Amino acid sequence: MSGDTLQFNSESVEDTQAIAANLAKGVKATLPAGMVIYLEGDLGAGKTTFSRYFIQQLGHTGNVKSPTYTLIEPYELEDITVYHFDLYRLADPEELEFMGIRDYFRENVVCLVEWPQKGADFLATADLVINIKPTGHGRIFDVKALSARGRQLVSALPN
Ligand SMILES: Nc1ncnc2c1ncn2[C@@H]1O[C@H](COP(=O)(O)OP(=O)(O)OP(=O)(O)O)[C@@H](O)[C@H]1O
Numbered sequence: 001m002s003g004d005t006l007q008f009n010s011e012s013v014e015d016t017q018a019i020a021a022n023l024a025k026g027v028k029a030t031l032p033a034g035m036v037i038y039l040e041g042d043l044g045a046g047k048t049t050f051s052r053y054f055i056q057q058l059g060h061t062g063n064v065k066s067p068t069y070t071l072i073e074p075y076e077l078e079d080i081t082v083y084h085f086d087l088y089r090l091a092d093p094e095e096l097e098f099m100g101i102r103d104y105f106r107e108n109v110v111c112l113v114e115w116p117q118k119g120a121d122f123l124a125t126a127d128l129v130i131n132i133k134p135t136g137h138g139r140i141f142d143v144k145a146l147s148a149r150g151r152q153l154v155s156a157l158p159n
């Protein structure tokens, strides 16, 4: 496996919480730089579960609900703003243009994007792509860096 990809095994939701905590710590270390993270994986893979723990680790104390119907949930945290997207219900990628999508992808912002393929070319390119695959009863997380900032984060992760 290339040096830019790490794999983590999650046997339980608690393992996913630990993976999310490590990634959130990595993001904090790269602040004030922001990060665009695509979350890939089928329905029920664990994208929202991961996002919930990740956003809480970044300092959010309340609930994290799935942006299934709102498409975007914003979190204004102390050190960073997080935008959590779920584009599953996006009928046409062009809708993102009308939503002012470009304004969301800026410095000092972490964007988590579930179903990024629905956004086609309207999304900023990813620094990290996290692919979640179900195994027997657990999950495999593939974390791939696609930019210098993503590689910096991945190289500092415990493995
Ligand atoms: N190891 C694990 N990691 C994450 N979730 C797990 C794990 N084991 C079981 N689960 C369960 O799998 C489900 C994952 O649902 P979740 O909503 O996070 O999926 P999703 O990828 O966001 O789906 P969707 O595409 O519908 O948004 C949850 O009910 C969670 O409790």
Ligand SMILES: [Mg+2]
Binding pocket: 047, 048, 049, 066, 086, 114
């Ligand atoms: Mg989800």
